[in-house]
Amino acid sequence: MAPGPGGLEPAMESSIPAHLTVKRTRTKRVGENYTPPYPSYSVRFAEGVSNLVCAFLGVQSKQPLSREAKAASDGMWELCARDDGPISREHAVHTDEQGFDNQVIIAYWDDAEAYGRWFQEHRDALIGAGLEPAGHGRWIEAFAPEARGFETLYSSNTFPEGAARVATGAYSGEIQEHGYWGSMRDRLPIAQTEALEPAGDPFIPDNSGIVRVEPHHNLAVIRSGQDWSLCEDSELASYFGDVEPQLKAGMDFLTTEGASIGCYANRYMTSSDGDGTVLEQSFGLSFWHSLEDMERWAESHPTHVAIFMAAMKFLQANAGAKLRLSHEVAVVSRDQQYYEYNNCHSTTGILGAGRALRVGHA
Amino acid sequence: MAPGPGGLEPAMESSIPAHLTVKRTRTKRVGENYTPPYPSYSVRFAEGVSNLVCAFLGVQSKQPLSREAKAASDGMWELCARDDGPISREHAVHTDEQGFDNQVIIAYWDDAEAYGRWFQEHRDALIGAGLEPAGHGRWIEAFAPEARGFETLYSSNTFPEGAARVATGAYSGEIQEHGYWGSMRDRLPIAQTEALEPAGDPFIPDNSGIVRVEPHHNLAVIRSGQDWSLCEDSELASYFGDVEPQLKAGMDFLTTEGASIGCYANRYMTSSDGDGTVLEQSFGLSFWHSLEDMERWAESHPTHVAIFMAAMKFLQANAGAKLRLSHEVAVVSRDQQYYEYNNCHSTTGILGAGRALRVGHA
Known part of the structure; x- marks a missing residue:
């Protein structure tokens, strides 16, 4: 059959840059002919960047x-x-x-x-x-993930948020590995050959004075953001009326009950200037026992499925939506992490990870 | 950490029977330590069964x-x-x-x-x-799938529905490969080593007299059922009030618009006796261009995500629910299929598959 109106499929590339591509021993979830339902992009770091x-x-x-x-x-x-x-x-x-x-x-x-x-x-x-x-x-x-332990996904290639500010290679073309559960793992160069199973548990000392949390191997971190600064009024009403309440509920769940599903800590933050005046941009930052626990929450937990449903309806109702979405995920070895707290309350960030030590989890 | 209240994890086995287990060249989506959130079962066919x-x-x-x-x-x-x-x-x-x-x-x-x-x-x-x-x-x-091209999933191990009636080996113990998107593929023995990408398109002749549809390689079929004969009144009200309407909407979508996403045909049927009197049991039967197209619908399409959400809420609200769910999937080669129609209307079953020939699909 004809491959498309222009005679050729639009150029599609892998989220994994050429210099980090190796022979897969672990399979991708989709076939070579998979075409995502809408465009998305990754950022490209210079080849010489070994760690971010x-x-x-x-x-x-x-x-x-x-x-x-x-x-x-x-x-x-x-x-x-x-x-x-x-x-x-x-x-x-x-x-x-x-x-x-x-x-x-x-x-x-x-x-x-x-x-x-x-x-x-x-x-x-x-x-x-x-x-x-x-x-x-x-x-x-x-x-400090290795470049091969880090992946990004952006809904727009004109959205210098987070890691994109560091990417001298700017944006990729349209990538293939998105629009399906498991695409996060398929975008991670290291997952071409590694299962990324966690090993060990964090060690959290008593909280007095300056304390350091000792993390474990293959902990996973996600920063996932949204920017509504370019949205028209109708899109804003839809975002804050239908999407954001679900997002807030999901973030609250992770913050207060995430321990039950392998999320050590979550913050739902709003970007701001140096005086604390907020900008039209927010993001969630969460720390997970494993990439797999993060996958399970995203694809199966009622709170995230509700976010996913709301976002799908939003995109269907707002053609050409100007809401911009960003996503960065890192999987890090034990020595690529540093957590230190001075005079903080007991559930600050990963200091509260003791809540997340689940029976049967090891 | 302690592995569970009883000191040991409950016995967990693979959906893939031992005699069909081979060295994987394609990876499962979950790690060896993954534990599903609730029990499910597959049926076991006799070892000598090469095809169903x-x-x-x-x-x-x-x-x-x-x-x-x-x-x-x-x-x-x-x-x-x-x-x-x-x-x-x-x-x-x-x-x-x-x-x-x-x-x-x-x-x-x-x-x-x-x-x-x-x-x-x-x-x-x-x-x-x-x-x-x-x-x-x-x-x-x-x-007529090979045994290795067929997989089943049951919410109860006392539910002789469909293929379970043929399984002399009765039910497996609790299986590992369920409760996540991609578990269907992970239960298919043939997917241990094959990507199951489709090849070719169905050939549908003009509909006059007796016509045979020539199918293509790696077409996928699903029969997915629900039985409410054991449900209490409150559970019934919840099922027919909240779940079934979403299921019906999803079935209607596949029947009338499935062509757009690779579903050749769908029937939402009610079990009956020989006089046509209906029983308290229904199932969907659908034919797909590929297992991958079926996966994408299940995990991402608004109509199925709505079913999934409704089912999750139902199970949360009805502890010990007696609704019984069954699922059978086959991936079949071209010569393992037979479709013939005599004097049927033009969209009967896979006779209507011409609707599903999508630009760019090959």
């Missing part, structure tokens, strides 16, 4: 965020401008499940060695080591 | 089913009692999208050679060859 680094640098206090905490965040921001600092830095805010306000800097590097030098130089200042006990908390959550 | 045969023997007339058509169906039923006839035979009825009533005999064999002898002997009588043009239509849709 994403660091979340947070401060917290009881709501509203204290001046002292804000000043601490400003200090972290300044440190990001120093030698070997991140290529990209953003702000976001969120109020967590214990009613604490958190202000966060999200910083990206495409050079793990530069990050290493920077972090060694500034770790004490970032986490507040050696300072008097303060009225606020500080926390660092950082991970 | 499932034949749908139908008659049709404009509603209500004519006496002549009923008599034709009775004749088919009698033929099933002859030498080399099926091990199991059932009745079902449905009114199709053109307002025709169909009465159908569903017959199973576990011996393709016996079926071959029986069919050769009785084909003319079944399809009405040599008879005067009649006021009713007759049709035969039969497929």
Whole structure:
């Protein structure tokens, strides 16, 4: 049969860049002729990039965020401008499940060695080591996946969100591996040959003073965002009326009950400027026992299936929707993660992962 | 961590029987430690069974089913009692999208050679060859998958529906491969090593007199059933109030618009006795361009996601639900299929598959 109106299928490429393509020992979920129902893109990092680094640098206090905490965040921001600092830095805010306000800097590097030098130089200042006990908390959550342990998906190729700010190679063409459950795994270069099964459990010491959480192998992290800054009024009404309430319910479930399904921690954050003024952009950030647990939630849990249904209806009702979606996933080895907390409440981020230790999980 | 209250995980086995297990060249979607969220079972056929045969023997007339058509169906039923006839035979009825009533005999064999002898002997009588043009239509849709091209899934191990009536080996223990998208493929023994990509298109001749549809390689068939005969009143109200309307909408979509997504034909049938009196049991029977097209519909199409959501809510709201679910899937080579129609309307079963020939599909 004719292959399409133009005589040829539109050019379609793999999310996996050529230099990270190896002979698969693990099969993709779709056949070579699979064509996704709508276009999506990945970002391309320079070939020389062996690891990315994403660091979340947070401060917290009881709501509203204290001046002292804000000043601490400003200090972290300044440190990001120093030698070997991140290529990209953003702000976001969120109020967590214990009613604490958190202000966060999200910083990206495409050079793990530069990050290493920077972090060694500034770790004490970032986490507040050696300072008097303060009225606020500080926390660092950082991970440095190999390029082959990282994948991205964007609904638009003009949306420099998150990791896309670091991608000198800009966007891919339309990719094949999306629009089906399992496509996340099929986009991960490392999953061409590895099952990515988790090994071990996190070790969470008592929460006093500065504490470090020791993570485990093949923990998975997702940052999943939405930007409504370009939406028309009718699209906005539909997004906030129908989609966002489901998204919020799913995020709340992960934050408060995620432990039951392998989610160690979740934050539903809003992008902001340095003064804490929110932008028209939000994202979820969550940490998982395994990529498989994340897959199961996405495809089967009522809270995410409800999000999926709402998003499908939204896209059907809003032709040419200008809502922009982004997604970054990392699977990291034990030594590619760093979690440290100073004077934070007991469920801050992965510090609360003790909740997630499930019977029968190991 | 402790493996469970009893000290050991419950015994869990593969849906793939030991004698059909080979070294995988294609990976399962879940890891070895995956535990499904609720129990399900497959049926076990005797090791000597190389192929199963499932034949749908139908008659049709404009509603209500004519006496002549009923008599034709009775004749088919009698033929099933002859030498080399099926091990199991059932009745079902449905009114199709053109307002025709169909009465159908569903017959199973576990011996393709016996079926071959029986069919050769009785084909003319079944399809009405040599008879005067009649006021009713007759049709035969039969497929004979290899045992390794067939998989089953049952919510209960006390539910002798469909292929389970043929399984001398009765039920498996609790199987691992269910409760996630892609588990259907993971249960198919042949998918341990084959991608099951379709090849070719069906050839549908003009519809006059007796016509045979020539199918293509790796066509996929699903029979998916529900039995509410054991349900309490409250469960019944929930099933017919919340679940069945979504199921009906999904079945209607496949019947009338399935062509757009690779579904050649669908019937939503109700089990019945020989007089056409309906039982408390229904099933969908559909024919697909490929297993992959079936997968995409199940996991992503709004009509099936709505069914999935409704079913999840139903099971949450009805603890210990007595609704029993069954599922049989076959992937068949070109010569393992037989479709023949005499005096049937133009969209009867796979005779209507011409609608499904999609641009770019080959």
